[in-house]
Amino acid sequence: MTQPLEFEMSPAERRRQKVRGAILEAAERVFSVEGEAGLSIRRLAEEMDYSPSAIYKYFGSKEELVDELKEAFFSRLMESVDRAVIDSLAFDVRVKVCFKTYIRVAAERPHHYLAAFSSLGSAESDTKGEDWADFQDMKKGQAFNMVASLVQEGQRMGVFTPDMDPFQAAKSLWASMHGLALLLIHMPRFPELMPNAHGVVSTDAFTDFHVDLMVRSLQAAPVSSSFPPGKNEPPDV
Amino acid sequence: MTQPLEFEMSPAERRRQKVRGAILEAAERVFSVEGEAGLSIRRLAEEMDYSPSAIYKYFGSKEELVDELKEAFFSRLMESVDRAVIDSLAFDVRVKVCFKTYIRVAAERPHHYLAAFSSLGSAESDTKGEDWADFQDMKKGQAFNMVASLVQEGQRMGVFTPDMDPFQAAKSLWASMHGLALLLIHMPRFPELMPNAHGVVSTDAFTDFHVDLMVRSLQAAPVSSSFPPGKNEPPDV
DNA sequence: TCGTCTGGTGAACAGTGTTCACTAATTAAA
DNA sequence: TTTAATTAGTGAACACTGTTCACCAGACGA
Numbered sequence: 238m239t240q241p242l243e244f245e246m247s248p249a250e251r252r253r254q255k256v257r258g259a260i261l262e263a264a265e266r267v268f269s270v271e272g273e274a275g276l277s278i279r280r281l282a283e284e285m286d287y288s289p290s291a292i293y294k295y296f297g298s299k300e301e302l303v304d305e306l307k308e309a310f311f312s313r314l315m316e317s318v319d320r321a322v323i324d325s326l327a328f329d330v331r332v333k334v335c336f337k338t339y340i341r342v343a344a345e346r347p348h349h350y351l352a353a354f355s356s357l358g359s360a361e362s363d364t365k366g367e368d369w370a371d372f373q374d375m376k377k378g379q380a381f382n383m384v385a386s387l388v389q390e391g392q393r394m395g396v397f398t399p400d401m402d403p404f405q406a407a408k409s410l411w412a413s414m415h416g417l418a419l420l421l422i423h424m425p426r427f428p429e430l431m432p433n434a435h436g437v438v439s440t441d442a443f444t445d446f447h448v449d450l451m452v453r454s455l456q457a458a459p460v461s462s463s464f465p466p467g468k469n470e471p472p473d474v
Numbered sequence: 475m476t477q478p479l480e481f482e483m484s485p486a487e488r489r490r491q492k493v494r495g496a497i498l499e500a501a502e503r504v505f506s507v508e509g510e511a512g513l514s515i516r517r518l519a520e521e522m523d524y525s526p527s528a529i530y531k532y533f534g535s536k537e538e539l540v541d542e543l544k545e546a547f548f549s550r551l552m553e554s555v556d557r558a559v560i561d562s563l564a565f566d567v568r569v570k571v572c573f574k575t576y577i578r579v580a581a582e583r584p585h586h587y588l589a590a591f592s593s594l595g596s597a598e599s600d601t602k603g604e605d606w607a608d609f610q611d612m613k614k615g616q617a618f619n620m621v622a623s624l625v626q627e628g629q630r631m632g633v634f635t636p637d638m639d640p641f642q643a644a645k646s647l648w649a650s651m652h653g654l655a656l657l658l659i660h661m662p663r664f665p666e667l668m669p670n671a672h673g674v675v676s677t678d679a680f681t682d683f684h685v686d687l688m689v690r691s692l693q694a695a696p697v698s699s700s701f702p703p704g705k706n707e708p709p710d711v
Numbered sequence: 712t713c714g715t716c717t718g719g720t721g722a723a724c725a726g727t728g729t730t731c732a733c734t735a736a737t738t739a740a741a
Numbered sequence: 742t743t744t745a746a747t748t749a750g751t752g753a754a755c756a757c758t759g760t761t762c763a764c765c766a767g768a769c770g771a
Contacts, residue, residue, distance in 0.1 A: 289728085290752080433642065450646050453691045
């Protein structure tokens with residue numbers, strides 16, 4: 238998986254990796270501002286004074302190239318979240334900073350985040366490994382695991398209600414996080430532009446609000462009102 | 475906006491609308507299973523025994539055609555939600571059925587829903603009308619308004635906490651709804667495949683769980699624990 | 712009946728991703 | 742060091758795409 242260290246590469250291999258990196262860099266430059274639609278092999282080749290077919294000596298297809306961009310982005314995203322979480326000590330700020338960092342970094346690179354979720358998964362994949370493998374390869378599983386362990390920690394501390402599957406809760410939280418990130422990407426200023434009762438609300442303030450609601454939904458329920466608290470749904474199979 | 479009624483159209487106009495409808499029908503057929511990528515003007519023309527350029531007598535561009543498919547889908551989506559909400563009497567089942575219907579219908583037509591949210595909005599739109607106009611045109615605003623009025627109703631009934639802007643709450647709920655719909659589209663069986671503490675969880679059961687959490691986050695907070703309840707963020711401008 | 716408008720055609724333009732035969736150079740082996 | 746083999750890079754081509762344009766025939770209104 239990981240490429241060999243630099244000093245144990247032949248000069249040829251080292252030069253090859255250098256060119257490969259240059260291609261990825263140029264691709265990243267274009268992709269960041271114009272997305273997959275604006276990134277064409279021919280344009281990329283022209284920008285590097287290469288022939289289009291030269292690119293294919295380094296990448297099997299355009300999809301392969303873009304996949305590498307997406308994977309690199311997801312690594313940066315996870316790294317950002319990790320760092321933000323580690324730097325925070327108190328539990329409550331840790332969980333909130335986790336969500337907020339994810340949403341902010343995702344919205345900062347809209348094309349990357351969008352591209353990573355723009356293809357729809359095969360609906361009839363009998364081989365249950367396929368989706369899940371892709372899931373871990375793309376490091377999306379890492380986000381899920383981090384959220385799940387945060388929920389468990391909250392439950393151990395008695396801050397979150399114990400009568401819910403932490404994995405289910407993590408999925409739900411992830412969906413809410415994902416949803417806001419994508420809404421911010423698709424309509425960048427929708428928190429400001431859409432109606433508000435009390436004047437304009439900045440995107441940051443709205444993100445805080447959304448994350449607050451997400452966290453509130455997990456808190457230990459002191460009394461039950463007309464809505465039953467989230468309990469584990471029994472598997473209906 | 476609305477086309478003239480059938481009996482007040484000239485025979486020519488009626489024939490024209492008939493062909494136009496046939497094109498849209500064929501496009502819908504292809505788009506439903508293969509999405510925008512699989513829908514090409516040439517293929518469409520071939521399927522109807524037309525020349526490719528004939529399509530352009532009825533639609534200015536491919537984008538215009540696809541936009542009409544997306545708009546029709548959103549109309550169906552909103553109609554489904556409306557009908558589901560109207561058929562329910564009790565407030566709690568009404569709000570849950572609203573969310574669940576939205577998510578289900580969106581996930582049933584993944585290509586449509588994905589296409590409607592696949593283009594990223596212009597980040598630097600100074601004309602604040604642009605995003606908002608697109609918003610109402612695509613009938614996405616209708617979803618928002620429905621959710622907002624549900625929140626207000628819940629607040630009037632005392633079921634939802636009164637100290638939060640119902641519009642902000644509606645945006646947050648919409649984001650959570652949107653997020654789950656897109657996750658189900660991108661990884662259709664992620665509720666089953668991802669880890670669970672208590673066996674396999676069906677997609678339906680997980681949707682119920684997610685919606686429960688969404689609703690719980692709005693409930694009137696009896697006592698405040700370590701997390702402050704969602705209050706109106708003051709505008710910071 | 713005559714002119715105008717419109718539906719439909721085929722060819723072409725400018726793109727796209729990708730492949731393939733072909734050099735030229737660089738590397739590994741003798 | 743000379744030779745063989747592998748590889749980097751090229752340009753042309755294929756099969757697509759959306760879109761336009763000149764043209765033609767038939768239907769329409771005057």
